[in-house]
Amino acid sequence: MITCSACGYDQNPDGAEFCDACGSELQEVATTVIPSSQAPTVIQPQTPPPPPQIPQPSYSNPIPITPSFSTSTATTARLIAKQxxxxxxxxxxxxNAIVGIFDPDMGPVDIDLESFSGGxxxxxxxxxxxxxxxxxKIKDLGSTNGIFIKPAGQTRFAARITLPETLNSGDEIAFGKVRFLFQSP
Known part of the structure; x- marks a missing residue:
């Protein structure tokens, strides 16, 4: 079994290219045969440094200060029309945002591209x-005409995505024939 380095899922079958749990690309670990005369070196993972100590005021009854660390990693991004x-x-x-076109039976979508050329x-x-x-990240929700990504600095779009893909600032995205530039801080 292959363990996913992104999410830690350890039930991916040998030879799998992507994690069954999160869809991240799996890296097979190459095994090396070490002659019995050499003892293997065990590399211990590094532990993160302790949180910084906040100095206490020198009052007669000090008030404890607990550092607060935000676990939120949310950032904003933009899709800028190329047309x-x-x-x-x-x-x-x-x-999270659903990209598509309005349908009376299914209701509105977050990003409606119906009025765009190529909509x-x-x-x-x-x-x-x-x-x-x-x-x-971006994933195809079963679209007819697919999603294509042209990574920043490349001259051509890559093949149609079939699994969730990571987006980087400067990537160009084509939803069918409607194209956008993806930007994030």
């Missing part, structure tokens, strides 16, 4: 853009 004269020049993302290539529930552990 000139777009009906909406950009969308702000601060939480006829966007499915009702086309994609979900979301954060996972402070990292922005």
């Amino acid at each position: 000139p004269s777009s009906p909406t020049p950009e969308f702000f993302l601060d939480s 006829d290539t966007v499915s009702r529930n086309h994609a979900e853009v979301y954060q996972e552990a402070g990292v922005w």
